[in-house]
Amino acid sequence: MTAALVVVGAMVGAPVRYLIDKEVQARRDTLFPWGTLTVNLIGCAILGGLVGASVTSSVMALAGIGFCGALTTYSTFGYETVRLIEARAYRFALANVTVSLAAGLAAAIAGSAATKWLLT
Structure with missing residues (x-):
């Protein structure tokens, strides 16, 4: 059952990722991803919000692992950083790594804090 929930979540997360990525990137004329x-x-x-809400394992499988797993993309982050380095866009590459890590951690913390606050 858990595997099916992950698959269903991923079936939604992957196309959402594609559509958001293409829409955002189309509005920018820059090498930065x-x-x-x-x-x-x-x-x-x-x-972070799901963790802060202490959701059930079924919800985590569906929304956390499936949806968020397919929505986010570490491999593309790595590929695009290497592409920036190859293009000698070193500042963009460094910014991509720094902002992705710092802002990603901040977003997870903020999501967790927000759901904890909303649920108390």
Whole structure:
């Protein structure tokens, strides 16, 4: 049952990721991967919110592992950072790593705090 929940969540998360990424990136004329950063931050905030809400294991499988797992993308983050380095866009590469890590952690903490606050 758990595996099925993960699959269903991923079936929603993957196309949402694609659509958000393409929409955000289409609005930017830069090498910086704004689309990937956006989906990763959204996913961090949602996952933090789920943890803060202490959801059941079924909800975590569906929304956390399935949806957020398919929505976010560490492999694309890594690929795009390497692509920036190869293009000698070192400042963009460093900014991508720094902002992704710091803002992702902040989004997860904020999501957790927000749901804890809302539920008390």
